[in-house]
Amino acid sequence: MIRTQKALVFFLVSLFIIVGIAATKPPEEHKYKNLKILPKNISKADLDKVMDGFKAALGVKCSFCHAPSKDSTVHFPDFASDDKPEKNIARKMMKMTAKINKKYFSYNKNEQGEMLQSVECMTCHHGKEHPGH
Numbered sequence: 001m002i003r004t005q006k007a008l009v010f011f012l013v014s015l016f017i018i019v020g021i022a023a024t025k026p027p028e029e030h031k032y033k034n035l036k037i038l039p040k041n042i043s044k045a046d047l048d049k050v051m052d053g054f055k056a057a058l059g060v061k062c063s064f065c066h067a068p069s070k071d072s073t074v075h076f077p078d079f080a081s082d083d084k085p086e087k088n089i090a091r092k093m094m095k096m097t098a099k100i101n102k103k104y105f106s107y108n109k110n111e112q113g114e115m116l117q118s119v120e121c122m123t124c125h126h127g128k129e130h131p132g133h
Contacts, residue, residue: 008122022046033080037094057121065090
């Protein structure tokens with residue numbers, strides 16, 4: 001139990017540091033399409049870290065939320081597509097956890113005064129696709 005809590009705290013701190021860094025970095029040449037929750041100027045490294053966190057928290061691969069490419073020669077998902085409902089569910093969950101954290105855990109801040117996330121994907125999912133299963 002304590003090990004899980006330590007892992008959760010580590011993940012939350014890491015996620016907020018990544019989002020904070022992404023928000024202060026100048027835009028890179030690569031522009032992502034269809035980002036609605038994450039910063040539009042997020043770096044590839046920071047986006048990869050966020051997505052890796054989601055994969056670990058839900059025990060899934062990219063294709064869980066991202067639709068396959070319509071081009072059969074492309075061997076990776078169409079990351080910009082909204083064809084899979086799981087992607088919009090993930091967006092709603094991100095908004096929900098942000099709202100919960102702002103309302104109930106706004107006191108939880110780091111040395112720079114930035115809010116640290118207290119509730120995140122792993123809180124409910126525990127490495128499973130659906131919470132409570």
